[in-house]
Amino acid sequence: MTDWDHVTCVALALPLTMLGTSYGTPSLKVRGKLLxxxxxxxxxxxxxxxxxxxxxxxxxxxxxxxxxxxxxYPIALVRLECADAEQIAGLIHRGWGGLVPMKLRNAHPLPAKDAPPRD
Known part of the structure; x- marks a missing residue:
């Protein structure tokens, strides 16, 4: 189980991530784009x-x-009360990686245990 506070802590530990609002609700944005x-x-x-x-x-x-x-749209809906905190942290990191320049993404690699499987 996880919650928005956990999501916020994980995301804000990543560069260029900021709290914001979207449709009047709390959001996390990276370089102005919704995470x-x-x-x-x-x-x-x-x-x-x-x-x-x-x-x-x-x-x-x-x-x-x-x-x-x-x-x-590349958006998934997540029932936070049912979600695993570690899995969500990995997904946040991956989503963040898609919104930042490659140089920054390479400087903050996804932990090996959360990396996508190789084909």
């Missing part, structure tokens, strides 16, 4: 890599889901 947002219903939206959203939903539908509103 995550806490919706009014307690569900978090989270930027994910292309293709990862479907894999997460297939593997853990009790944690990850989507709605038609997010079709075509």
């Amino acid at each position: 995550a947002r806490l919706r009014d219903d307690g569900v978090m939206t989270l930027k994910v890599e292309d293709g990862l959203r479907e894999a997460l939903i297939d593997a853990q539908p009790e944690v990850f889901f989507t709605t038609e509103h997010y079709d075509g």
Whole structure:
């Protein structure tokens, strides 16, 4: 289980990440782009890599889901009360990596245990 406070601590430890608002709710942005947002219903939206959203939903539908509103966007919806804190930390780091320059991403690599599997 995790919560927005944990998400915020993890994200703000990464360079260029700032607290903000989006649609009147708390959000985390990287260089002005949305990384995550806490919706009014307690569900978090989270930027994910292309293709990862479907894999997460297939593997853990009790944690990850989507709605038609997010079709075509690299966003997964996360039930924080059901989510694993370490997994969410890794996903935040990966989402952040997609929003920063390669040089900065390389300076803050994803921990090996959270790295995506190699084909």
